[in-house]
Structure formats: structure tokens, C-alpha cells
Amino acid sequence: MIVLCMLVLGAYAARHYHLGFSRMRLEHPQESNELVGFVVPRVTVFIPMHNEEKVARDILQALVDCDYDWELLEVIPVNDRSTDGTRAIVDEFAARYPFIKPYHRTKGAGGKPAALVEATELATGEIYLMFDADYVPGRAVLKMLTAPFVDPEIGAVMGRVVPHNIGDSLLSGLLSLERSAGYQSVQQARFNLGFTAQFGGTVGGVRAAALRAVGGWNPESLTEDTDLTFALLLNGWRTAYVNRAECYEEVPQDWGVRRRQLSRWVTGHTECLHNYWPDLLEARFLSGREKVDAIFLLAMYLTAPVIVIGWIASLLLFFIPQAHAIPVLPVAMLIIGYLLFSNQATFLEIGVATLLDGTRLRALLIPLSILNFFANTGAICNALRKFYWNRFWGSGGDGWYKTHRTRLDSKGQSFAGAQPAGAARQSVAGLYHASNEGMGD
């Protein structure tokens, strides 16, 4: 049992090293940065919202300030049965800007995928971009996210998520490290190595034709983004990753919120594993290494119970008398060697990410990631237990859970990184600098 656990975890560790070192060497960069501004299709931006009065104003103002021609832009805030002031904020923006076309949803199944299915029918864009309501895109993000669609093989695109509330709690600080590793190291390395990136459902987008080709959003899935990534992949479409398309988000500040968020991800992700692994193995247009990578990606949450089983098996082994007959030194060396090899693997990715990002102070937090590791392992195991229990008995799983927002404080101050909500202006669609005058004026 221990050997099996070590083999599985060792394989994942080898993958972490491969991705970490590949990213550190900056191998095979796949850049569309030089084409930013030259690929300007008609775009629809969806913002799924459910009781988002704390954050709605920031994202709508940020999109108004974006550097994208308003003639080619359509913003659809999908107000999904909000009971707070979200509707009033959205309507206020819609009255001022004709390209903001709210969709107020009052009935139907709950959750983001179900809301997106309905809102997509109203969209007129060639490319659909998505931002969660607590995100604040920078001015250039829309053009950066549309640039990869120059490639007809690209069905979806994913940008980078950067937590802004890094100092609100130790958890949010540790999650900022986790996000750095996930995007700066893993997503970029995988994309550079020719694997499809993972669409995350926010700070990203999908080609309308590709979405139609795979039958649209899957309203049954808790992770419609992962589901879409693999539905596209099976049809020959790829997902691009744009590291430079960075966008601030608000990460959970307490462990309870984090546990529920993780539980939804684990359930949806593992559901995708069960739905897609047979098709992935038989996929005609994927190479062997792409199939292996896809299975590794979909099965990643299963490593948590494997770790726990390994711990339990080690403990049992300690108390079995026969085990003491085994020569101690080689076994100890093997285990120590394994621990050195495997336990450092994910920390390497975090280290590489902080090195590339230049956030060295935050790199010092890496030892405390052990807390995040134990909390994640527990939450994932619990979520998987519930998932397989429900699957076995055929009962319904967890429903959609909306992550709690904490941005607006009692003083009514918005997120400090958002654009100042000054007088809006038409975006500069040109590729030249806004002020053309030379010094002679």
C-alpha cells in the first residue's frame, strides 16, 4: 500500500518538478502579447452576480474604463435573483452606458452555469469573456484576452488571477502564494509545453462558435469551466493561457469559506474526471503525453486521500512486528529520500512563481504553507468522501455555493486598486499613444 501511494505521489512530484524547472528556464514561450490590440472581435462580457452590492460598482466601472472600442463591446451583468442592491447598481450603469445590457434573472435553477446558459442566448459577441463580480480587470485585459483568438485552434482563453487582499488574514496571504504557483508556474508551464491550459471560468473567455460546437455550458456541473475545458479539448480546441492578462480578485479570508469553495471545486473537478477519462484515453486528436497530462490534471484532487492512506499505512506498519524485521537503514533512507523529493515539489512551484513575480517578501511565507496543506488535505478528503457517498447512493450532491464577499467596509470604501470612478470616456481604440502631439505644441 505504501509503495503504491509513493508511486502515485512520486509521479505527481515528478510532474511538479518538470513544470517548475520548465517555467524557471522560461522554455518555449507561447506569446500573443505582440498582437495585443490587433485582434479586436466583437466581445460580450458576462458578469454573473448574486447579491454583489459590495463589489458590483468596482467591476462595472473597471469595464467602462477598459481600453476596448465601445462599438465592439457588450457587457451583460447577469443579476441572478439578487435580494440586495445589486439590481439598482447595475441599472444605474446601464442607464449611463448603452453597451451595458443587464439580464435580471428572477426564476430558474440556481448557480452560475444555469445563469450563463440563459444569458448566452442574449449575447451577440464572437468572443464571450467572463469575470466574477469581485474581480477588477485592468484597462488592457480585454485586448489581452482576445489576442490568442488569432489562432483558430484556440477555443478558450484564461488570464491570471491575483489576490488583492493578501494581508487580510494569514489564509489570504497563503492563498496568494497558491494562486501564484497555480498561474505563474503551472498554467504557464503547461501552456508553454504544448498542453491545454485550464479555463477557470473567470478572467477568461470562450469563442462563441466553439461553445456552440460542444453544446454550450453544462448547467449540471459545479465546475462548468473545467467541464468546458475538456469538452473543447475532445473536439480539437485548445485553451490558451495569458499570464499578462492579470486581474485582481478577493480570496477567502477564513477557513470555513475556503473549505466550502474547495469542496465545490473538488466535487465538480472529480465529476469531470469520471465523465471524461474514457473519452480522453480514446481521443483521436490528442498525443499520448497530452492524454497523460489531462488525466493527471483531472485526478489531482485524488492525491489528498492517497496521502492520508499513506500516513495511515505507515502508522500501521510501525506497529506490525514483522515490519521491524526489515533492515531499518535502507527503508529509512528510502522514506527520507522520498520525502525530500516529493514534499519539496509543490514548494518549488511556489518558489519559482515568487521569483518570477519578484514578490520575495511573500516567498518567506512558504514554510507556513504547511498549514494550508493540512487544511486543504482535510477539506479535499471530506469533499471526496461526500462525493463518492452521494455517487454510490445516487443521492444529489452539494449545490452551488457562492463565495462570501468582504470587500466593502463600513466606511463604504471601494477596493484601493480599482480605477478612480471619474468621468467615463470613450476608450482609446487606436494603437498609437492617446496624446499624439509632439513637444512643439
Place this chain on the structure above:
Amino acid sequence: MAFAIFSAVFLVIFYLHFALAHRAWLTIRGKQSTELDMGYVRQEDYFGQSFRQKLKHWLATLPAATNSTAGLRVYDHGQERIFVAPSVQYPGGRVEKEVLVTEGAFACGPNCDFRKELMVKGDGQIGEGTALQAIAADGPLQLGEGVTVRRWADAAGKLTIGADTAIHSRATSRTAIEFLPGAYAQSLFAPEIVTEGRNDESIALSADRRSLVQIPHGAGETPRAGDGFDPAKLFSMGGGTYLYEGNLDVTAPLHLRAPLVVHGHFSCGKESLLEGDVKAHGNITVGAASVVKGNLVADGNLVLKPDVYFQALLRAGGEMRLSFGVRGLREKLPVAAHATRVLTLESNVVINGKVSSANRVVAVSTPMAWLQPNRARA
């Protein structure tokens, strides 16, 4: 007692593992991330315009000029000095270590060395073999043969980049860029980029249209195999996009009517019409005198044969070559071509937009052997 001491030592050692992390957390606590530049917008002529604006600000806010002589003003800005002069003409071999601003025309002889930025409000003429840090001109700017620009060059008027001149970053103009053989830059951006020997005569088409290959075939038609195309290897990805398994080397003229992803190399015969985007996991070669309306993306090299007319965007993971007579323009937006490795522009190439490379964009002189019998100019 011993247990208490042991426990205390153990706890201290345990804490030391996390001491730096604890200190880091105390520093970060209560703060928000400010690492993103939310106002960033990509502008092709950013360097030149940014320099102009900074200079304008400095000259408006810095203290009164010192050591002024007739017609020359000197400003101190930190460790550097800014000389502001009317029209200037430098002899050859002059070395200038300060920022220089001329309010009129500027010219310099051969082999000068300007160690800081140069701002010319009139016409600029740079002598051969001169080295510049960076240069912005509000009028036309002519860089002579063998000039080296360590950073960027930006002109409001026409920018002429002389033979064997090297620009190590962007070259931009609001009017046009003439890019002569042997010159190279990292990127060029202008309403019109022209290489030597421009000739706008029309092209006579000669291919036999009966051998045309259509992908995908029209409704009610039977797909025709041959000329390098095997219909059995063509699959629909949905959404009107097609995938071709293996190399697709069409020897006849090709009419591509939908986006196509080729899991191999792609090439088409002369006088093809590519209306859909093409992505190839290998190389892309487009036959002479073809019309390209869709984007072309190659993981490998990309070659446009002579007289190809493209109206879209090109991207190559390897090298790119735009052959003699290639034209790139489209309505409303400029075109763009980007290569990860060397991008070569032959003679008589006209691009309305941008050419760039992660390595370098090079202009070469097309061997006259290209002209006959490969080209069929009227």
C-alpha cells in the same frame, strides 16, 4: 524539570523554522497587493511618446536654466543634463553625453556617439556609423547607413532606416517607415512599412482554375481527392472549423472557405484564396500570388511566397519570410506579423501595420532571379 527544559528548547527550535515566515507575515498583515498596473495599456509608440511627455514636464517644471549662452539652454535633472538648442548641425565624430533637444532641424556627420536620448522637433538626419541611445523626431527622420540605435527610434514623419542600421528595440512612425537592406530592428510599426524597390504594378493571374481544390467542399458536392488533399483526413471540430490530420500540401490552387487546423505542415499552390484562418502545428507555406483573408498561425516557420496579398494577422513560432512583392493591408485596422525567431522582409514588400520578432526583423535584398520566371508581372 528536564522535561520542561526539553519542551522549551523543542518549542524554540520548532518556532525557528517559522520565524522568518512569521516576520514576513507581520510585515504583510493589513496590506493590499499593489503589484498590478491597472492603468497599463499597450501602445506601439509608447517609448517615443512617453519620452516626449516626460521631457515636456521636466522643461516646464525644472528650475531656470544655468550657464545659458545665446540660443542654448541647460537644465539640470538629477544626475543628467538636458541641452536645449535651436537647429543644430554636428560635425562627424562628435560625442555627446547629455540629453539633447533641438527646437528645429538636426543633422550630424558620420560616426557620432550620442550616449543619451535625442529629441528633434524638426527634421532629423543622422550620419552613417553613428551610435544613438534613442531618438524621437517630430518631423521626418533619416538614419544613415550602419547607424546603431541602442534602444528605440520614433518619428512623426517618415522614418528611413538606412542599410545595415540596427535598432535594438522598436522603430515607430506615424507616417511611414522605409526599411533598407541589411537593416534590422526588433519591431516596426507605421501606417506603411516599405522595403527597397517598391513596384505597385498589378499581377496577372495564370493558374488553371479547373484544378481548384475547395475545403470544405460545397453543399451537395462530392469532395475530390488529389493534388495533395485527402478528404478522409478532414474532420469537423464544430462551429464551422475543420481539422486536417497530418500534412496538407496542396499542389493546386486552394480555396479555403472555413477556419482550418492542420496537425502537420500546410502549404498551398500559387494563386490560392484563403478565406478562413489557418493554424498548422508545423510550417505554413502560401503559394505565390495568393490572397490571404484569414489569420495564419504556424507553430513552425511561415513563408509567404512572392506577391501574396494578406489582409489579416500572421504569427510564427519559428522564422517568417515575407517574399518579394508581398502586400499586407486591411480596412480599418492595421495588419501585423510576428515571429518568435527571425522575420525576413524581402524587397518590394509593403505592410500597413506592424512587423515584429522576439529575435529580429531583417530586411534583405531579393535576388533578381526571383523576378523571372517565377513571377508573372503584367
